[in-house]
Amino acid sequence: MTEPQDAGKFEQLRTEKLSKIKQLGVDPYGHRFDNVESADAIRKKFDAAVQPPQRAICAGRIVLLRDIGKLIFITLRDNSGTIQLGLSKKLLETQWEVIKLTELGDIIGVEGQLGLTKTGELTIWVEKYTLLTKSVLQPPEKFHGLMDTELRYRQRYVDLWANPEVMQRFKKRIEMISTIRNFLSERGFFEVETPMMQTIAGGAAAKPFITHHNALDIDLYLRIAPELFLKRLLVGGMEKVFEINRNFRNEGISPRHNPEFTMMEIYQAYADYNIMMELTELLVATLIEKHCGNMKIQFGDYEIDFSRPWKKTPYSQLFNQYCGCDINDIAAVRKNAKAAGIDDAKMDDEVVINKLFEEKVEKNLVNPTFVIDYPGKLCPLTKRSKANPELAERFELYIGTIEVANAYTELNDPAVQYENFTSQVKGAGEDEDTFRSLDEDFITALKYGMPPAGGLGIGIDRLVMLLTGTTNIRDVILFPLLKPEK
RNA sequence: GAGGGUGUAGCUCAGCUGGUAGAGCAACGCACUUUUAAUGCGUAGGUCUUGGGUUCGAAUCCCAACACCCUCACCA
Numbered sequence: 001m002t003e004p005q006d007a008g009k010f011e012q013l014r015t016e017k018l019s020k021i022k023q024l025g026v027d028p029y030g031h032r033f034d035n036v037e038s039a040d041a042i043r044k045k046f047d048a049a050v051q052p053p054q055r056a057i058c059a060g061r062i063v064l065l066r067d068i069g070k071l072i073f074i075t076l077r078d079n080s081g082t083i084q085l086g087l088s089k090k091l092l093e094t095q096w097e098v099i100k101l102t103e104l105g106d107i108i109g110v111e112g113q114l115g116l117t118k119t120g121e122l123t124i125w126v127e128k129y130t131l132l133t134k135s136v137l138q139p140p141e142k143f144h145g146l147m148d149t150e151l152r153y154r155q156r157y158v159d160l161w162a163n164p165e166v167m168q169r170f171k172k173r174i175e176m177i178s179t180i181r182n183f184l185s186e187r188g189f190f191e192v193e194t195p196m197m198q199t200i201a202g203g204a205a206a207k208p209f210i211t212h213h214n215a216l217d218i219d220l221y222l223r224i225a226p227e228l229f230l231k232r233l234l235v236g237g238m239e240k241v242f243e244i245n246r247n248f249r250n251e252g253i254s255p256r257h258n259p260e261f262t263m264m265e266i267y268q269a270y271a272d273y274n275i276m277m278e279l280t281e282l283l284v285a286t287l288i289e290k291h292c293g294n295m296k297i298q299f300g301d302y303e304i305d306f307s308r309p310w311k312k313t314p315y316s317q318l319f320n321q322y323c324g325c326d327i328n329d330i331a332a333v334r335k336n337a338k339a340a341g342i343d344d345a346k347m348d349d350e351v352v353i354n355k356l357f358e359e360k361v362e363k364n365l366v367n368p369t370f371v372i373d374y375p376g377k378l379c380p381l382t383k384r385s386k387a388n389p390e391l392a393e394r395f396e397l398y399i400g401t402i403e404v405a406n407a408y409t410e411l412n413d414p415a416v417q418y419e420n421f422t423s424q425v426k427g428a429g430e431d432e433d434t435f436r437s438l439d440e441d442f443i444t445a446l447k448y449g450m451p452p453a454g455g456l457g458i459g460i461d462r463l464v465m466l467l468t469g470t471t472n473i474r475d476v477i478l479f480p481l482l483k484p485e486k
Numbered sequence: 487g488a489g490g491g492u493g494u495a496g497c498u499c500a501g502c503u504g505g506u507a508g509a510g511c512a513a514c515g516c517a518c519u520u521u522u523a524a525u526g527c528g529u530a531g532g533u534c535u536u537g538g539g540u541u542c543g544a545a546u547c548c549c550a551a552c553a554c555c556c557u558c559a560c561c562a
Contacts, residue, residue: 147498153554
């Protein structure tokens, strides 16, 4: 940002005004301002019939200013919306000099009578005027707001007040997360916090960030998933737990990927993936009901219909339907994979199958679809199906072609888990960047005994994207990661 | 990491096949006590992202760097 010594011309002009305000004995950076009512609350309480006229106290930022000489109209924005102020020289004679020095972007507090203008606009006819904060930088253009994507992300503090729809979207995110917490709390789930800094980054196959603890002189990993710690809590006797917090993955950035993202994981003892499916559907339906008001949401080119019940389709059925071959006919699968441009030479059968699935099937899953019963070998932390041991009791929920939730009946056999881990660790050579290691203490925990359980993970950012019709993850994260300037 | 696009005044944007920089808003000055993106008149505002090159001449053409956006890859 511009430093005071080489301040831009606009900043200089504003700073001069600031000095004049000081010379008039007014503090341009005010103090506490009590009994503030929100613009929205003032609108709601207003009744033109009441005599004497109602009064109101309001504070906020000046976003529009119409100076008509001895009368100034200001549009003031606070967290709830906007309200018009009328400042007349007659009512504010003693403060008029200071008032004439305030401008767009300043933060002020006012008190006065409520009334309507002759065009019917609710207006606070200001009698007491308090400058709360002088702004010494030019605000963005009043009509278009701040459009430059880079500036919007780098200076979100401007984006938030210059573009009301941005504030609206983030408020929606905040409210949705609050609804999720209440929903789970009502059902007896404990919210817990598990380590973000881990000595072994487990619970997923992803590239971690590495950091260093000086006093202990050890490397630590920022977590890629909380899963293994939450399951330790099941061992400890917490039967229903969840965590909403950040995961970190040292991978590519895209409209659907930010290096740090908010993950929710839920674990319920004595449950299975069917129970997690019901929970997922009910939770998302609750969010839509409370915050969207319509079961149909436009997301990019898709119109998503969230009407219940949602489809539940086995993985193999979708595979056969869209991949042009039977999932069990490996020769045909490999042939179709090659045709789709997948280099299958070094891959196991299951990996080829999954690549082809991602390539051919995902783009068809627009309305909410639970893809159920995954090939067992793709799921090292999942319990196999009783009916068919080749399959894992796992589902992924797809909405608008993107994966929103991943859940399974948790594997609680320490011997099988150990075997899955060791074969996974062996495969590490194929992709050296991807972190795989054996969490021995987790195996120890399983040996003490973890109750059978259902587990569920939901990417909160992506869920918010879908429910707010936002196609770029950066528009639902307040401060997305950008490269530093220069 | 690969490919494509963008970068011009504080902000939002024009600027044609190369001829020396434009508008609206904001700012500054004047007028105005019921405006709604207030209005009218006037003024000022630029290392055209950065660095090279081609050319008599570059915002414009070429090369490179930087940042952002999009697509793909890794992944959620």
